[in-house]
Amino acid sequence: MxxxxxxxxxxxxxxxxxxxxxxxxxxxxxxxxxxxxxxRSYIIWYPATIRMTTTAEQELEKSCLVPYDKLLVNGLGTIKIxxxxxxxxxxxxxxxxxxxxxxxxxxxxxxxxxxxxxxPEPLDFPDGEKRAAVNHIQDWRKKFKDAQDIVVVGGGSCGIEYAGEVADFYPGKKVTIVHGPDKLLNSTYPDKFRKRIEQDVRETGVNIVFGDYMDDNTITNGFVTTRLGKKIKADLVVSILIxxxxxxxxxxxxxxxxxxxxxxxxxxxxxxxxxxxxxxxxxxxxxxxxxxxxxxxxxxxxxxxxxxxxxxxxxxxxxxxxAGHAPPKQYKGTMEMIIVTNGRYRGVSYFNVLWGILLGNWFTSWMKSKELVVSQARRNYGL
Missing domain, CATH: 3.50.50.60 (FAD/NAD(P)-binding domain)
Known part of the structure; x- marks a missing residue:
């Protein structure tokens, strides 16, 4: 060199x-x-992948599997796959x-x-070229389309968003979230926000089972069984473990x-x-x-x-x-904020400033739900 x-x-x-x-x-x-x-030979814009693997609407595989072509500027750098x-x-x-x-x-x-x-499996994209990822996406879209009773294991942001996408694009399907704690998300966020999210999710018809776990996702005779013995009708299980x-x-x-x-x-x-x-x-x-x-x-x-x-x-x-110097900068963290979508037109946002600001459907849809910040991400990566 x-x-x-x-x-x-x-x-x-x-x-x-x-x-x-x-x-x-x-x-x-x-x-x-x-x-x-x-x-992989591309960047995955993960905030869009839940919708991308659920439905063909918006054809997100064309925009959120971002090529590296223009990532590096001034001709400086090499990319190795x-x-x-x-x-x-x-x-x-x-x-x-x-x-x-x-x-x-x-x-x-x-x-x-x-x-x-x-x-987890819906978002575990294969290595290599983009064609393999597109095949993976199409396979999962078919699974969601063909299923009638879907169980989502985990009520964090990804689980909530999967339930919301299914409820939005396939309103005839039954979706159940199984979540160990007694409120959605985790204790990083205040109870008022977690309860607001629960209300928004239930309004779309999604069922929530709190205080229980799925130790085995095997579907037997059309049902899965929780740790506490509850049987839930299912022909597709999506387990959100990151x-x-x-x-x-x-x-x-x-x-x-x-x-x-x-x-x-x-x-x-x-x-x-x-x-x-x-x-x-x-x-x-x-x-x-x-x-x-x-x-x-x-x-x-x-x-x-x-x-x-x-x-x-x-x-x-x-x-x-x-340059041979000691690193001058220290990270002190930043405020917690989260925008949780619930389909294209719903969702709740939280910003840990002042008294803790909660914003509902209009803001969340404008900021994220409709377009999933894909255009901004592509600009940030040089496209």
Whole structure:
């Protein structure tokens, strides 16, 4: 690389792609190189994927599977479609290399890990080219179209939005949400917001079972059985379990980190599998490795919207590391906010400012429900 320092980003999802675009504008091409590694040849705009996998309306596969063609600016950067299978670190804090499943090895001076999340089956898109994703989308649309009784396991935002899309586009179908706590979402959000969401969901005809769990999603004779023995009619089960993509069977990345650094698992991952970071986004004991996004252990809700708050801090700290300086910026978190759609024209939004602001159908539809922020996302990625 002719003596230039290389920044390697592992993961080209919402966070990784945003950081790659920003760095391509900030790095000096005479001094630096940039490599983005992702297992798919496109960015998935996840806020649109629930509707995209439920119905063919709006043909979202044409707009929210975003190509990388114009992501990097000023001709700075290379995109590799591959999986990282190993990290080989040199002396601690002095760079290293990543090995790809293609057989290639790429040196890094600063490594940014943005692996994101492992999503449940409807949103678990295959690796590789876009055609495979389109086939996956069409398969799930058919499942939703053919089903009459749909059980959604988990009443977080994704579960609520799946129930809302089905209720909107297939009003004759019966949808049941099974949720362990006694209110939708989680305790990050105030009860008044959680109750408002419940009211909005019930008004669409969706049934909610609180205080129960699905340990086995097997459909037997047209029914599923909850932990407490309740039988629910079902011919399709959608289980919403999201976890950090740090212990996947398809990558040895984090195992190799532990071996390469002679570290214990607690040095890199917490008990839930999240990457342990400092407020500078650096890993605890490894100053030349940073991490951002859904897979980090920072105590805040995991949302792609958080990228806009994390991005300037990470970019400033990477530039400082490349120049041999200590990272100057610390992340203090940001306010919690969420926009939960309930089909195209409904939903509830919450902003944790002042007394906690709740906004209903008109605002939520205008901000997200109708178009799912696809146009803005494409502009942010250079299209």
């Amino acid at each position: 002719s003596g230039r320092k290389n920044v390697v980003i592992v993961g080209g999802g919402g966070f990784g792609a945003a950081l790659a675009r920003s760095l391509s504008q900030k790095l000096d091409p005479t001094q630096h190189t940039l490599t983005l590694i992702n297992s 591959a999986r990282v299978i190993r990290v080989d670190a040199r002396t601690e804090g002095k760079g290293g290399s990543v090995a790809l499943d293609t057989g290639e090895s790429i040196d890094y001076d600063v490594l940014l890990l943005a692996p994101g999340s492992v999503w 976890r950090p993509d740090t212990e996947s069977n398809t990558t040895l990345l984090f195992r190799s980190l532990l071996v390469s650094w002679n570290a214990t698992s607690g040095d890199v991952l917490d008990a839930q599998g999240y990457i342990r970071i400092k407020s500078t986004f650096q890993l605890l004991s490894y100053p030349d490795v940073l991490s951002c996004g859904d897979a980090c252990d920072w105590k805040e809700e995991k949302q792609v919207a958080k990228a806009m708050f994390q991005e300037p801090i990470i970019v400033a700290n990477i530039l400082a590391l490349l």
